[in-house]
Amino acid sequence: MLTFTVRRLLYGALLLFVIVTLAYLLLYAAAGNVGRTILGPTATQATVALKNQQLGLNSPLISRYFSWLGHALTGNFGSSWFTNQPVTTAIFARMQVTLTLVFGAVIVSAVLSAVLGVWAALRGRWVDRSVQVFTVLGFAIPGFIIAVFLVRYLALGTHWFKPTGYVPLATSFTGWIRTVTLPIIALSIGLIAGVAQQVRSSVMDALRQDWVRTLRSRGIPERSVLFRHVLRNAGGPALSVLALSFVGLLGGAVIIEEVFGIPGLGQIAVLATSEGDVPLVMGLVVAIGVIVIVVNLVIDLLQGFLNPKARIS
Amino acid sequence: MTEAAVSGVVAPDITSDIRAARSHLARRFLKSPVGVTALSVLVLIVLAAIFAPLLTSYNPNDVSVLNVLQGPGAGHLLGTDGAGRDVWARLLYGARYTLAGALLATVVAAVLGITSGLVAGYYGKWFEAASSWVITLLMALPGIVVLLAARAVLGPSLWTVMIIFGVLLAPAFYRLVYAAVSGVRNELFVDAARVSGVSDFRIISRHILTVVRAPIIIQGSIVFGIAIAVQVGLDFLGFGDQSIPTWGNMLNDGFTNLYRDPQLVVWPGLAIVLTTVALTLFANALRDELEQSARPGRRRRAAAGATAADPAGPDSDTVVHEAPDSSAQAPLLDVEGLAVGYLQADGSVTRVVNDVSLDIRRGEVHGLIGESGSGKTQTAWSVLRLLPAGGEILHGSVRFDGEDLSRVPEAKMRDIRGRRIAYIPQEPMSNLDPSFTIGSQLTEPMRIKLGLSKSEAKAKALGLLGQVGIPNPERTFASYPHELSGGMAQRVLIAGAVSCEPDLVIADEPTTALDVTIQAEILDLLRELQQELGVTILIVTHNFGVVADLCDRVSVMQKGRIVETGPARAIFADPQHPYTRSLFDAILDEGQARGPYAESRS
Numbered sequence: 001m002l003t004f005t006v007r008r009l010l011y012g013a014l015l016l017f018v019i020v021t022l023a024y025l026l027l028y029a030a031a032g033n034v035g036r037t038i039l040g041p042t043a044t045q046a047t048v049a050l051k052n053q054q055l056g057l058n059s060p061l062i063s064r065y066f067s068w069l070g071h072a073l074t075g076n077f078g079s080s081w082f083t084n085q086p087v088t089t090a091i092f093a094r095m096q097v098t099l100t101l102v103f104g105a106v107i108v109s110a111v112l113s114a115v116l117g118v119w120a121a122l123r124g125r126w127v128d129r130s131v132q133v134f135t136v137l138g139f140a141i142p143g144f145i146i147a148v149f150l151v152r153y154l155a156l157g158t159h160w161f162k163p164t165g166y167v168p169l170a171t172s173f174t175g176w177i178r179t180v181t182l183p184i185i186a187l188s189i190g191l192i193a194g195v196a197q198q199v200r201s202s203v204m205d206a207l208r209q210d211w212v213r214t215l216r217s218r219g220i221p222e223r224s225v226l227f228r229h230v231l232r233n234a235g236g237p238a239l240s241v242l243a244l245s246f247v248g249l250l251g252g253a254v255i256i257e258e259v260f261g262i263p264g265l266g267q268i269a270v271l272a273t274s275e276g277d278v279p280l281v282m283g284l285v286v287a288i289g290v291i292v293i294v295v296n297l298v299i300d301l302l303q304g305f306l307n308p309k310a311r312i313s
Numbered sequence: 314m315t316e317a318a319v320s321g322v323v324a325p326d327i328t329s330d331i332r333a334a335r336s337h338l339a340r341r342f343l344k345s346p347v348g349v350t351a352l353s354v355l356v357l358i359v360l361a362a363i364f365a366p367l368l369t370s371y372n373p374n375d376v377s378v379l380n381v382l383q384g385p386g387a388g389h390l391l392g393t394d395g396a397g398r399d400v401w402a403r404l405l406y407g408a409r410y411t412l413a414g415a416l417l418a419t420v421v422a423a424v425l426g427i428t429s430g431l432v433a434g435y436y437g438k439w440f441e442a443a444s445s446w447v448i449t450l451l452m453a454l455p456g457i458v459v460l461l462a463a464r465a466v467l468g469p470s471l472w473t474v475m476i477i478f479g480v481l482l483a484p485a486f487y488r489l490v491y492a493a494v495s496g497v498r499n500e501l502f503v504d505a506a507r508v509s510g511v512s513d514f515r516i517i518s519r520h521i522l523t524v525v526r527a528p529i530i531i532q533g534s535i536v537f538g539i540a541i542a543v544q545v546g547l548d549f550l551g552f553g554d555q556s557i558p559t560w561g562n563m564l565n566d567g568f569t570n571l572y573r574d575p576q577l578v579v580w581p582g583l584a585i586v587l588t589t590v591a592l593t594l595f596a597n598a599l600r601d602e603l604e605q606s607a608r609p610g611r612r613r614r615a616a617a618g619a620t621a622a623d624p625a626g627p628d629s630d631t632v633v634h635e636a637p638d639s640s641a642q643a644p645l646l647d648v649e650g651l652a653v654g655y656l657q658a659d660g661s662v663t664r665v666v667n668d669v670s671l672d673i674r675r676g677e678v679h680g681l682i683g684e685s686g687s688g689k690t691q692t693a694w695s696v697l698r699l700l701p702a703g704g705e706i707l708h709g710s711v712r713f714d715g716e717d718l719s720r721v722p723e724a725k726m727r728d729i730r731g732r733r734i735a736y737i738p739q740e741p742m743s744n745l746d747p748s749f750t751i752g753s754q755l756t757e758p759m760r761i762k763l764g765l766s767k768s769e770a771k772a773k774a775l776g777l778l779g780q781v782g783i784p785n786p787e788r789t790f791a792s793y794p795h796e797l798s799g800g801m802a803q804r805v806l807i808a809g810a811v812s813c814e815p816d817l818v819i820a821d822e823p824t825t826a827l828d829v830t831i832q833a834e835i836l837d838l839l840r841e842l843q844q845e846l847g848v849t850i851l852i853v854t855h856n857f858g859v860v861a862d863l864c865d866r867v868s869v870m871q872k873g874r875i876v877e878t879g880p881a882r883a884i885f886a887d888p889q890h891p892y893t894r895s896l897f898d899a900i901l902d903e904g905q906a907r908g909p910y911a912e913s914r915s
Contacts, residue, residue: 015449015450015453018450019450019453019454023462026466027462027466030466030467031466136590136593136594136597137590139593140538140586140589140590140592140593140594141585141586141589141590142541142542142545142546142585142589144546144549145542145545145564145582145585145586148564148568148578148582149578149582151571152571152575152578152579156571156572156575209743210738210740210743210744211743211744211745211746211747213694213699213736213738213744214736214738214744214745214806214809215746216699216730217697217699217730217731217735217736217738218730218731218735218736218757218758218762218809218813219727219728219729219730219731219732219758219761219762219813220731220757220758220761221727221761222727224757229746229748229749232748232749233746233747233748247452247453247454247455248455248456250455250458251455251456251457251458252457254455254457254458254461254550255457255546255549255550258549258550259568269458269461270461270550270552273458273461273462273464273465274461274465274552275465276465276466281462281465284458285454285458288454288455288458289453289454292453292454293453306748307747307748308747308748308750308793308795309747309793309795
């Protein structure tokens with residue numbers, strides 16, 4: 001288990017290294033005259049040259065890359081070109097907001113898709129039909145369209161929820177609920193659709209297995225047969241779907257945050273890329289890469305917990 | 314001989330099979346109402362985009378400061394947007410750009426993914442390793458972030474963004490084609506074609522691409538939907554080319570004016586929803602048809618086990634070798650006139666057990682023998698009331714210790730299962746839950762049924778594992794089912810069956826799935842346990858050797874009915890019913906029959 005974890009972490013680090021290197025080289029190769037971009041067309045040649053020198057852009061790309069990498073390994077990602085705020089400070093606060101939304105969506109989706117999937121598998125008939133229809137719609141309709149409709153009809157219509165902004169949990173619980181509920185719904189629906197579909201078919205599959213009959217023949221209560229045994233066996237494939245959707249969920253959060261005006265990673269990603277703020281973009285690439293790698297590792301470990309055959313000793 | 318002739322000779326049947334299956338698929342798809350509706354909606358949307366100039370007289374980019382945010386009507390079918398542009402015209406022309414952009418991404422993804430998947434799957438080697446690395450790389454970053462960065466560098470062109478997104482989506486096709494090709498690569502017909510000197514190109518196009526064509530269409534429509542979503546998303550963020558009408562730009566404009574005219578977001582929203590839902594339904598319908606043609610007419614398992622039961626009346630012609638039990642004790646299990654049937658899709662009921670009567674006395678081993686499909690397993694499951702879905706007891710009674718099990722409530726039945734009647738299944742490996750340790754599966758019933766504590770249950774389980782002849786109980790206790798051999802797993806299942814000290818154990822062909830040497834060991838074990846615990850056993854089997862080895866009394870079953878019953882010794886000595894005799898003959902045909910009951914039991 002430990003060697004497995006270490007090996008996966010090393011592999012993840014290697015992957016991250018490749019992504020970061022490619023991103024660095026491509027972004028700087030395409031960045032053009034950075035000083036001019038920052039200072040605008042009215043600045044004189046001399047000040048532009050001075051700015052470039054201050055940013056250390058006159059040294060060769062490769063040596064700049066290694067210097068950046070050295071600093072990055074110590075946790076120093078430089079400062080934003082436009083605000084001079086350290087990249088780590090800019091990202092950290094916003095990462096919490098985005099992770100709240102994303103993990104909120106993962107938890108909500110995991111619970112609801114387990115309930116819907118099991119319900120559809122057991123009841124059949126109209127319950128199954130309704131879950132199927134929901135699944136198709138949830139899969140087909142992009143999350144931010146749902147977000148736009150939620151703002152249009154729920155936030156503007158009822159005033160229960162705030163159409164924009166974010167209130168941290170520490171500040172006010174009701175404020176937090178009123179700001180995060182709609183974004184989490186918008187993020188979750190597509191995920192629930194995919195995972196519930198998978199839960200449904202794997203529960204139906206598991207219920208046909210011989211060991212279900214044998215468990216029942218031992219007089220195990222139906223509750224335990226379903227929720228302890230069948231659901232655990234159906235959990236593996238569902239978890240894989242969840243894992244595959246996670247990267248998409250982070251991408252979805254970028255747009256959803258814009259819809260609801262939430263100050264998360266998405267908002268800063270939009271800002272940094274539109275301004276061409278390369279240090280900030282690099283910081284984001286690292287942050288998102290780390291999140292994806294850690295989440296995938298956690299899911300692999302969970303997978304091993306659910307399915308003993310997948311365990312690597 | 315030309316290449317074409319060779320490949321024609323080598324695999325004529327396969328190609329024609331595939332071709333037949335394909336035209337079949339298309340024809341059946343056209344019969345699916347959902348699929349046809351979805352396809353028609355898609356065709357209408359495409360036609361509306363193509364013939365946009367005929368459907369509106371407005372230019373989608375004509376700005377009019379005087380006509381900003383007008384409602385529907387008054388010359389503008391759906392009103393005007395924040396810059397006074399006609400919404401209906403923008404919707405129609407927007408379809409052109411939105412769909413063309415998504416099509417571009419899909420084509421790029423398909424071309425890249427299919428070619429690299431073919432090369433990696435067919436030739437393998439370093440290309441396979443390299444491409445799987447690139448795929449992992451592409452999948453580790455959210456596409457939208459890459460697109461945002463690319464847009465910052467390359468400018469807001471719809472077409473460049475869609476080409477880059479196509480590259481990011483290539484894994485969707487790569488994985489599909491790679492899996493199909495590496496599966497087919499070593500098929501005999503491909504080998505044969507290769508040996509005959511058919512070029513790789515021909516093999517790929519004739520034998521491999523045909524297999525993945527329908528899945529590629531399905532994947533293509535899903536990818537198309539994703540490309541629409543991402544493109545609209547980027548435009549909605551304001552990152553698109555603002556000079557062209559797209560659905561995303563309309564959504565952006567509508568969202569900016571949300572407080573002044575909340576209706577503006579609805580039109581492009583509906584257009585997007587309609588298109589993506591139609592694409593998904595189209596893909597689903599095609600997939601459903603494809604899956605159905607892959608598994609032709611698989612019958613339900615329950616129905617497969619059911620050879621039509623003899624519809625004749627009560628089994629008055631059952632050969633009985635003894636007078637009714639004269640002892641004062643009532644039988645432990647007394648089945649009377651049992652009939653079991655399965656509800657079919659058309660509402661009719663197929664009978665699999667017809668008027669079975671059995672009596673099993675306390676402390677005896679009773680054999681229920683018959684060939685596959687005679688209804689013996691169905692009878693066993695009826696006693697436990699664990700018939701598969703659709704199966705039910707039609708009439709008759711299952712009297713266990715004086716109580717009719719066919720009528721007790723489910724909760725009561727659950728108390729009886731495990732505690733009073735236990736079950737040993739036929740196939741050991743599929744009857745243990747793969748996700749739990751042996752220990753956890755053994756202790757769970759004991760803790761529920763006997764109210765033991767965790768440590769008491771563990772001690773008892775270890776004792777049982779030793780008792781059923783497992784050499785290292787501690788290790789097996791901590792193992793998972795996949796770590797055991799079949800014989801070990803069957804011992805574990807036997808330990809589980811007797812763990813709650815039941816009165817009756819129903820063993821359903823407990824040795825059929827095992828190696829011959831293990832079979833004898835398991836039968837010895839059952840005999841030992843029966844003698845030690847004094848438990849009553851109903852053993853279902855098709856093997857007279859098992860009966861000779863273990864049973865005190867036997868019932869012979871054919872076509873859902875009991876045809877002969879009595880003490881094993883009497884039936885061995887003097888089989889009356891022709892079916893019983895034919896079962897004996899079957900053993901003699903195998904050459905090595907076990908000795909008669911009396912000798913083997915010493």
